[in-house]
Amino acid sequence: MKFNNVARRVLSPRPSEFISTQTENFLRRLKPRPFVVDYIEGVYKNNVLPNVNDNTVTISVLTDTHAKAVVSASYYGINGMRHIIEANQVSNDVGVDLNVHLGDLMDGSDKPEISRGLLKFAVENYQASKPPFFIVEGNHDENDKYDEHRFFKSASFHRDDYDSLVTKYDFEQSEILRLNPVSRVGWFDKGDVRIVFIDTSDIPYILSNGSKKYDFKKVRGVREQQLEDLTTVLQRTVDKHVVVMGHANIISPSGRSALNFNGDLVQKLLVAFNNKETGQLKNELTGDFGVNIRYDFSATGISKVTTYICGHMHYEKNYKVSEINHIILNCSALMGKKHGLTTDYNKKWDRRYNEISELSGYFINIDPNKLRLQIFGYGAATRYVSFEI
Template sequence: MNIKNFAKKVLNPRSSGIISAQTDNFLRRLKPRRFVKDYITGVYDNNVRPNVSDNTVTLSVLTDTHAKAVASASYYGINGIRHIIEANSAGDDLNIDLNVHLGDLIDGSDKPEISRGLLRFAVENYQKSTKPFYIAEGNHDENDKYDEHRFVSSASFNRDDYDSLVTKYNFEQSEISRLNAVSKVGWYDKGDVRLIFLDTSDIPYILNNGSKKYDFKKVRGVREQQLEDLVTVLEDTVDKHVVVFGHANIISPSGRSALNFNGDLIQQIFVSFNNKNRGQIKNELTGDFGVNLRYDFSSTGISKVSNYICGHMHYEKYYKVSGINHIILNCSALMGKKHGLTTDYNKKWDRRYNEISELAGYFINIDPDKLRLQIFGYGAATRYVSFEI
């Protein structure tokens, strides 16, 4: 059976016989397409390499791959996994410091055993790469879309499924640090650059009669413990150029919270850090998302948070609030223009399977000497944009 027919048989969402072993068998047959790997390598060689030096940090970045057990040639499907395989395969031969995925590895609409298999396979691919990696959690990664569509009475993912399949492997790498075994804040250092990774799906797993109190797909937020850990990491960040990453945008261009809970508090922490302030941060909430913290950023030297980079919105956008650039990257998943959920941004790209427009990915370079952050896009992405750090 050829790979196309095998995909149609195994990745049929209407089939009651689909099992994780079949899916895993299919995934392991996937290989990077030569024209894609050559294209990504060419983007690096022609656009990135001439504009970076050894004293910089260079990342290969994907976001919102929305992998799904469907052999789709026009929308979300197994192509999301293939994009990961191809980006990592190309990056193995390039001067990349870190592979980054900004969340929504999966669409979260498959049966739980299939979604777990997709997460497991994606992480294994990052582990097999020659580069260290960081995978941020997205709002689709807890499989709540499956629960919504089937109106099930119990959560399809257990409390620790995502952490045991993905998060723990971030922190098994010596290059990635965190404060303790349960902290949701990670960081990576190279020279004068510090990258900090946040979890914008920091939602408590609480069951009411078997169903989740909070739908992880619909609710985005950060809780007090993560904010306290962020403060601690920043208080110990001295003379660093800081760039922060997460899945979802934390504030709107007007400065209002873009998360359901506490996105504006993250921005307040960044601004206070840049101003070397001491003080207190709190909100008017109680319970799951109440916050009341103190901070002291007076001894951080010339450190500054310059940019926050995320995905989630399935388009590109850049805006500055209180001196901090907020950068939204396009989704790496295929979004054909005839699908109802395809954003106008992606409709304009007219993205098509087996063409360059199927892809969307980025090389991000942070240069502490030139005080510059450069983004080199490929596929359905802006080719070049730069920001101050």
């Protein structure tokens, strides 16, 4: 079942603000399922809570929910939005320190007015939960999948649609900080722990004859201004245990860039920070993704970036490069074993609608005193893994 395209104007007469009324009305009828809430709360109370104290940071994490305006019992659909509702209900009840969504909140394959409705509803659900939240932009969140398949590659999202519907609300919270009103780097502090968020879909919005120069779904990268902002944030980070989060993995286990542009430079910057170095970060590119900046990490005390956490790949994996843990979390979206795009990792889980395997999510507990980061998974996720920080 798909939702019909019925649009209305909200907040502004700009075309980019059209949101499907029918989608909004349907989403507001979604309720958390008691058996799912009880299950996730049980994971928290039995496994996570014994590790929680005033000095630790506990984060609820979802990634790649791929919400889509279709009712599906075996693949992407409105179930992705229900996973957000259920995880946030638990986060609200148990009182985590931070709610995080690591991107691809939606699949980006619906008509633009429907996709805007999905983004709007998701943000409202995060706002309604007591803990502060941060939603990272994923490569599907600019609706380019729809542009590719149904809209003859013209841009269905305007330049500021995602920012006005999502990013704006990340930074309206007093607990979430950034250097200036346009910076793509955010951070959250609690005690000796700093969580830094980067945007791996930092792609310029450039139109040529109505089409985008870059396909946001296929191209991932980090530009010079974001690297400069990240440098400034790190230079001002003194005596902190730092965990960085983004949507896509920045480097491979061999140390090569896993982004189309500058993933290796992010890694080099983090390593330079850990080594208290002063130097220059530069690539051989010019134009949109050229980089040439300087850094000085000599006055950051005992600060160290120990971990980079992301989603995007629709499987779980962890590896260490230059003493930094790189952790990939599984997608929260339902991926039935008979679908062609379902990864082997998710086929092994044999994920099924209305069963625990339908969902996938995590609690992350960071303990600066024990120098330990623990990940507690539920649903189609590894139940426990621990890392030194």
